[in-house]
Amino acid sequence: MCFGLMAWSTVAWTTEFERLSDDRVILVADEGTAVGYLVLLVPAAAEDPVDLLRIAVAPEVRRTGVGGQLLTAGLRRCAGRTVLLEVAAGNESAGALYRGFGFEEISRRKGYYAGGEDAVIMRLENAA
Ligand SMILES: CC(C)(COP(=O)(O)OP(=O)(O)OC[C@H]1O[C@@H](n2cnc3c(N)ncnc32)[C@H](O)[C@@H]1OP(=O)(O)O)[C@@H](O)C(=O)NCCC(=O)NCCS
Structure with a gap:
């Protein structure tokens, strides 16, 4: 369980896989069993930003570097593009991971999450 109450339901995952198309990239880290995943929305038009929808690693x-490897592999798939993501303000592990890859905060949505936590919007220009 990676997200607790914010975990995607089976229905959400089914919807995600039904939407699988050229613009949706799902990477799974596999160490004999799935230990992490990354979901990216990569619009066909190069000028449109890529959305990093989800990343999670088994507790x-x-x-141990799995999240970093997933992000490295994902960013390689959208080299040169702008990448946007949204993260809960209190999510220190994810925030640190993203900052380490060069993502910068560009705005906040006040009280966006249930419980009143802010959402932080982060951007990486020129992914590599
Ligand atoms: C965020 C997450 C994906 C990171 O995955 P991970 O495999 O632990 O990350 P890595 O081991 O590759 O860490 C890479 C770097 O990120 C930063 N980092 C990761 N976890 C951290 C933590 N708990 N505290 C501080 N920095 C952290 C560090 O800079 C780390 O480098 P270092 O270990 O050399 O110091 C993982 O904690 C997770 O699944 N969290 C729950 C799901 C989630 O919140 N997803 C993001 C929101 S969509």
Whole structure:
């Protein structure tokens, strides 16, 4: 369980896979069993920003480099593009991961999440 109450339901995952198309990239980190995933929305038009929709790593293998490897592989698929994402303001692990890859905060949505937590919008220009 990676997201607790914010986890995607089976219905949400089914919808995600039904939408699979050229613009949706799902990467799975596999160490004999799935230990992490990354979901990107990559519009065909190069000038449109890529959306990083989700990244998660199984709790038992966190802080061993899996998230970084997924992000590296994902960003390679959209080299040169602008990438946007949204993260809860209190999510220190994800925030640190994203900042380490050069993402910068560009705006906030006040009280966006249930419970009143802010959403932080981050951007990476020129992914590599
Ligand atoms: C965010 C997440 C994907 C990171 O995955 P991970 O495999 O643990 O990340 P890595 O081991 O590759 O860490 C890469 C870097 O990110 C930063 N980082 C990761 N976890 C951190 C933590 N708990 N505290 C501080 N920095 C952290 C560090 O800079 C780290 O480098 P270092 O270990 O050399 O210091 C993982 O914590 C997770 O699945 N969280 C729950 C789901 C989530 O919140 N997803 C993001 C919102 S969509």
